[in-house]
Amino acid sequence: MSFKQSKLETFFGKTTRSREDSEEPTQPSLSEAPLTSILTNTPSTSSSSVISLPFHHQEDPIKFIDRTLSENERKQILEHKWEPDNKFEYPVNDKGRRYNLKWEEKRPWLRYSPSNDSVFCACCIAFPVAVSETHPEFVTIGFRDWKNATGDKRGALEKHSKSERHQLSQEKSEMFLMTVKGKSIPVTESISKAYQEKVQRNRACLMSIIDVVIRLGHRNIAFRGNWLKDEGKEDGNFQYFIDWKANFDDVLKLHLSTAQHKYLSPKVQNEFIHLCELEIRDAIRDRCGESEFFSVMVDETTDVAEKAQLSICVRYVSKERDRYEVNEDFLGFVEVERTDAETLCDAVLHNLGQEWGFDLTKLRGQGYDGCATMTGAISGVQKRIQDVWPEAKYFVHCNSHRLNLVIVNTCNKVVEAS
Numbered sequence: 001m002s003f004k005q006s007k008l009e010t011f012f013g014k015t016t017r018s019r020e021d022s023e024e025p026t027q028p029s030l031s032e033a034p035l036t037s038i039l040t041n042t043p044s045t046s047s048s049s050v051i052s053l054p055f056h057h058q059e060d061p062i063k064f065i066d067r068t069l070s071e072n073e074r075k076q077i078l079e080h081k082w083e084p085d086n087k088f089e090y091p092v093n094d095k096g097r098r099y100n101l102k103w104e105e106k107r108p109w110l111r112y113s114p115s116n117d118s119v120f121c122a123c124c125i126a127f128p129v130a131v132s133e134t135h136p137e138f139v140t141i142g143f144r145d146w147k148n149a150t151g152d153k154r155g156a157l158e159k160h161s162k163s164e165r166h167q168l169s170q171e172k173s174e175m176f177l178m179t180v181k182g183k184s185i186p187v188t189e190s191i192s193k194a195y196q197e198k199v200q201r202n203r204a205c206l207m208s209i210i211d212v213v214i215r216l217g218h219r220n221i222a223f224r225g226n227w228l229k230d231e232g233k234e235d236g237n238f239q240y241f242i243d244w245k246a247n248f249d250d251v252l253k254l255h256l257s258t259a260q261h262k263y264l265s266p267k268v269q270n271e272f273i274h275l276c277e278l279e280i281r282d283a284i285r286d287r288c289g290e291s292e293f294f295s296v297m298v299d300e301t302t303d304v305a306e307k308a309q310l311s312i313c314v315r316y317v318s319k320e321r322d323r324y325e326v327n328e329d330f331l332g333f334v335e336v337e338r339t340d341a342e343t344l345c346d347a348v349l350h351n352l353g354q355e356w357g358f359d360l361t362k363l364r365g366q367g368y369d370g371c372a373t374m375t376g377a378i379s380g381v382q383k384r385i386q387d388v389w390p391e392a393k394y395f396v397h398c399n400s401h402r403l404n405l406v407i408v409n410t411c412n413k414v415v416e417a418s
């Protein structure tokens with residue numbers, strides 16, 4: 001893309017050499033530029049106008065703008081650029097500035113238009129993205145505000161180079177050139193770098209949010225809060241910790257300030273909690289699976305909405321280093337339509353086996369409260385489960401329930417207490 005060294009040296013005289021070294025061009029001597037007088041007559045405000053000048057080069061980017069390009073034309077604008085001859089001087093604008101060829105060294109996409117004294121972007125002309133309609137500079141209108149071309153803060157060239165639309169166009173251009181040169185890569189590998197970076201950013205952001213979900217869960221801290229209508233967000237513990245974390249988590253901070261979908265709604269919170277539930281239960285199942293046998297413990301409860309549900313736990317022995325440990329893990333609540341023995345038995349076996357993947361051939365023990373539905377020897381849940389899995393014959397009347405019965409009965413016998 002760059003000019004040959006010999007050409008550069010011949011083109012810039014001794015006085016202009018120092019200017020070439022600087023990113024910010026200074027005002028040249030007018031007498032040096034024979035074409036200046038013609039070009040400075042161009043009003044700087046009408047930046048999109050094309051001036052009729054004695055340039056009819058194939059490489060002038062003006063020829064490629066504002067229309068759909070053929071493959072050949074795309075190849076041409078991407079691979080070629082207009083190059084000045086030895087005598088050419090870049091014209092000076094009304095602010096005493098002019099284009100600096102050195103800018104092209106770091107920016108191979110720059111295409112100077114000699115007929116328009118402005119610069120375009122080859123990639124964005126070859127593969128314009130929709131957003132360029134609202135940012136036409138470098139794409140359909142040439143850029144010529146040379147004073148603000150460079151610089152970290154106001155530098156338009158750097159800004160364009162880092163813009164999402166340019167990066168997308170650049171990616172497409174690179175892919176296009178590889179394809180026309182027969183160097184196309186497999187589709188699976190051809191997902192653009194920009195896209196992959198976006199995926200990485202999104203993942204990092206989700207991990208940051210999920211981290212808050214896990215921390216609150218660890219401490220049994222409720223997520224909920226009131227919805228603040230004016231601020232459009234929830235004033236709960238979850239939101240509080242998200243805001244706090246964004247103070248030092250740059251990924252999260254950027255996400256909260258720029259993303260359209262923030263992934264913080266109560267619905268999404270519940271989804272995250274549900275995903276954590278799946279992960280935790282899978283881990284329990286795997287640990288329980290390492291044990292030879294396990295027992296199931298079930299109790300029927302009614303929640304605040306008067307819905308009957310089963311709480312299901314497993315009890316098993318695991319080996320931690322050199323020690324054996326008895327584990328009792330809660331697996332989840334299961335809603336049930338009715339509370340008869342058949343329904344409860346089906347719910348236990350279906351969830352434990354089919355839904356959660358526990359190996360029921362290892363089921364040996366059952367533990368429930370003392371009600372007939374659960375413990376009935378003829379058609380209680382324990383008998384029904386035993387009919388399906390005969391090895392699950394060790395039934396224990398839950399010790400906690402028994403203790404409760406003892407205390408209640410004892411208290412009833414003590415006149416002062418009852």
Ligand SMILES: [Zn+2]
Pocket residue numbers: 109121122123124138160165166167169
């Ligand atoms: Zn561009």
